[in-house]
Amino acid sequence: MLWRMLPVDLRSDTVTRPSPGMREAMARAEVGDDWYGEDPTVNRLQEEAAALLGKEAGLFVPSGTMANQIALRVLCRHGDDVLVGQESHIQWYENGAAGALAGVQLSVIGRGGLFSAEEVALACKSDDQICPPTRLVCVENTHNRSGGRVWPREQLFAVCDAARRLGLALHLDGARLWNAAVACGASPAELAAPFDTVAVSLSKGLGAPVGSLLLGQRDLIRSARRYRQMYGGGMRQAGVLAAAGLYALHHNRARLVEDHDNAAFLASRLAAHPGVDLQPVQTNILMLDLRPPLPEAHVVVEALKGRGVLVSAFGARRIRVVTHLDVDRAACAYAAAAFDAVLGGA
Numbered sequence: 212m213l214w215r216m217l218p219v220d221l222r223s224d225t226v227t228r229p230s231p232g233m234r235e236a237m238a239r240a241e242v243g244d245d246w247y248g249e250d251p252t253v254n255r256l257q258e259e260a261a262a263l264l265g266k267e268a269g270l271f272v273p274s275g276t277m278a279n280q281i282a283l284r285v286l287c288r289h290g291d292d293v294l295v296g297q298e299s300h301i302q303w304y305e306n307g308a309a310g311a312l313a314g315v316q317l318s319v320i321g322r323g324g325l326f327s328a329e330e331v332a333l334a335c336k337s338d339d340q341i342c343p344p345t346r347l348v349c350v351e352n353t354h355n356r357s358g359g360r361v362w363p364r365e366q367l368f369a370v371c372d373a374a375r376r377l378g379l380a381l382h383l384d385g386a387r388l389w390n391a392a393v394a395c396g397a398s399p400a401e402l403a404a405p406f407d408t409v410a411v412s413l414s415k416g417l418g419a420p421v422g423s424l425l426l427g428q429r430d431l432i433r434s435a436r437r438y439r440q441m442y443g444g445g446m447r448q449a450g451v452l453a454a455a456g457l458y459a460l461h462h463n464r465a466r467l468v469e470d471h472d473n474a475a476f477l478a479s480r481l482a483a484h485p486g487v488d489l490q491p492v493q494t495n496i497l498m499l500d501l502r503p504p505l506p507e508a509h510v511v512v513e514a515l516k517g518r519g520v521l522v523s524a525f526g527a528r529r530i531r532v533v534t535h536l537d538v539d540r541a542a543c544a545y546a547a548a549a550f551d552a553v554l555g556g557a
């Protein structure tokens with residue numbers, strides 16, 4: 212039955228397709244015009260997500276990028292300085308929107324997506340007529356480009372305490388907060404507690420086709436709604452999509468542990484290859500670096516594609532592999548064997 216599982220698509224956890232149960236929930240969704248606040252399914256999703264994350268209110272938005280960008284608008288003024296970790300999504304993948312739309316400057320601190328309380332204090336600029344005033348600290352948990360890294364809890368809370376002492380606001384890019392919570396045995400609300408705003412995705416590990424949420428205090432979310440409209444993210448009978456989000460929250464959170472186990476399985480198989488350097492695997496993302504004489508990443512990506520396995524080149528010698536609910540252990544075993552054939556024969 213090999214043909215059934217090909218291709219094994221490990222490029223991202225965004226490639227999942229809605230399951231039959233999710234599609235049924237979408238088809239049955241009660242809807243209304245969300246512009247009037249009258250879509251009952253959207254309202255339910257926003258309320259449930261807010262409760263899950265321990266916040267007063269939530270706003271359903273089309274993408275994680277929009278959730279992050281609205282947070283920057285709500286929490287900052289033009290000309291403000293924002294502290295972000297190295298290679299954060301906000302800095303790397305949002306097409307310069309922080310500068311172009313929110314009008315803020317991003318200052319990159321720390322290493323590998325993490326930073327310390329001391330680094331926050333050192334980078335914090337005062338409002339003294341020449342420096343851009345530092346207004347906000349953004350934390351990405353898990354951190355995508357450093358291989359799904361989870362923020363150690365003590366470090367996370369120390370950074371948030373330091374930011375508060377300095378009078379700074381806090382935003383959490385929690386596109387994969389669900390993975391972080393499962394990996395460190397905390398509730399999503401516990402990890403979200405210190406933050407003014409939290410962005411979470413429904414369309415990554417949770418398997419919904421579309422959607423993210425921005426959560427925070429009621430007044431912040433009221434103003435977020437204005438910016439969602441400004442950015443063209445206002446929706447109408449969005450309950451069809453919110454139903455997928457509710458299904459994802461109810462059915463697909465606890466099972467993320469399977470994705471983490473599959474990533475650990477793949478890591479154990481790949482680590483056996485001389486010339487492969489693996490970053491520690493904590494959740495569902497593996498980053499592997501290929502040392503010469505192994506070929507460059509794009510060559511390996513093409514060779515794997517020829518065997519029905521899709522992964523991403525993340526630099527000349529780096530490959531990213533992501534597990535998710537549409538690849539089971541058998542598919543991962545197939546992918547591991549394909550890597551063996553490609554790397555072993557190199």
Ligand SMILES: Cc1ncc(COP(=O)(O)O)c(C=O)c1O
Pocket residue numbers: 273274275276277279300301351353354355384386387412414423
């Ligand atoms: C950490 C992180 N934040 C935000 C996003 C943006 O989400 P979207 O693709 O829905 O805009 C992503 C997408 O991969 C992400 O990895």
